[in-house]
Amino acid sequence: MSEFISYQRFPSLEVAQPLLDILRQRGIEFETGFDRPRLDVTFAFNPTDTYFVVKLRQENFEAARLAEEQANETLTASVPTDHYLYSFSDDELMEILAKPDEWNNLDVTLARQLLRQRGHDVSPDVVQLLRQRRLAELAKPEESQKTWILAGYLMAILGGIVAVFIGWHLFKHQKQLPTGDKVFAFAPTDRQHGLRIFILGILGTIFWTGLRIYYY
Numbered sequence: 683m684s685e686f687i688s689y690q691r692f693p694s695l696e697v698a699q700p701l702l703d704i705l706r707q708r709g710i711e712f713e714t715g716f717d718r719p720r721l722d723v724t725f726a727f728n729p730t731d732t733y734f735v736v737k738l739r740q741e742n743f744e745a746a747r748l749a750e751e752q753a754n755e756t757l758t759a760s761v762p763t764d765h766y767l768y769s770f771s772d773d774e775l776m777e778i779l780a781k782p783d784e785w786n787n788l789d790v791t792l793a794r795q796l797l798r799q800r801g802h803d804v805s806p807d808v809v810q811l812l813r814q815r816r817l818a819e820l821a822k823p824e825e826s827q828k829t830w831i832l833a834g835y836l837m838a839i840l841g842g843i844v845a846v847f848i849g850w851h852l853f854k855h856q857k858q859l860p861t862g863d864k865v866f867a868f869a870p871t872d873r874q875h876g877l878r879i880f881i882l883g884i885l886g887t888i889f890w891t892g893l894r895i896y897y898y
Contacts, residue, residue, distance in 0.1 A: 686713045686737035687862055689746060695734050701750065702736065708749045713737040740862035747787070754791035767792050772800060779804065780812050783820070783860045820859055823869040827852060831872065834879035841890030845883030852876025 689712075692698035698714070705712050717735045738746055767775065767789060778785050778793040785793075797804045830848055837845035853876030856864040866873060 684739045684741060686711075686739055688717070688735050688858065689738040689743060689862075690736050691717065691733040692736070693733065698734050698736055700753075701746075704749050704753050705736075705738075705746060708745070710742050710746055710749070711739065738862075743860075743862045750787040751791055754788045757788060758792045758795055761788075761792060765792070767796060770796075772797065772802065776802075779809060781816055782813065783816065817859055817861065820857075821865050823872070824867055827868060827872050831875045831879070834875070835882070838879055838882035838886045841886040843883065843887050845879055845886065847883075849876045849878070849880030849883050853880055 690698070690701060692701075695714075702712070702714070714737065715735050717733050767778075770778075770793070775793040775797050778790055779797070782790045794804050794809065830852065834845050834848040834852065837848065852868055853873050855867045857867045858864050868876070
């Protein structure tokens with residue numbers, strides 16, 4: 683059985699409660715917790731950086747998404763006509779369907795209904811095609827990390843342990859897709875640089891440490 687991984691993040695428990703109710707009703711196992719950005723450049727606690735996280739097993743992601751959609755189909759009937767999505771253009775509504783990971787599930791469901799009311803084809807096949815395109819886009823490696831690569835090599839030459847962490851990050855860092863799948867965040871060439879920096883960083887650290895011990 684797979685481990686629990688992040689499914690959705692919320693600013694607070696209260697905002698997440700509707701999703702938790704749906705998961706309980708459908709008998710979908712979940713875990714909750716709080717999450718913060720891995721790197722806090724100020725090294726200070728900031729409550730606004732803390733998120734309430736709902737975690738699911740990856741094999742339950744699709745079931746949870748469908749359960750949310752079904753629940754929201756009912757909720758959209760009570761959405762007031764002054765809701766901000768009613769002022770969106772057709773292209774803006776289609777953008778929501780194209781990037782559902784950037785919107786809450788209710789907005790995605792309402793956008794689909796509004797497009798249907800305006801005569802657009804938003805059949806399940808069309809929605810699925812948009813999701814597949816979005817996943818392919820999100821799975822693409824990030825732009826070349828030239829600055830970090832240069833810094834990593836420089837640190838490795840100077841014998842800084844920081845090079846080891848930079849190299850490992852470039853080589854092994856992964857990002858999670860909305861489906862729960864994980865892919866390497868950086869391009870193969872950047873990952874190769876990362877591995878070299880990692881190895882050179884270790885060798886450099888050993889060399890300079892040994893040199894200091896020898897002379898002192």
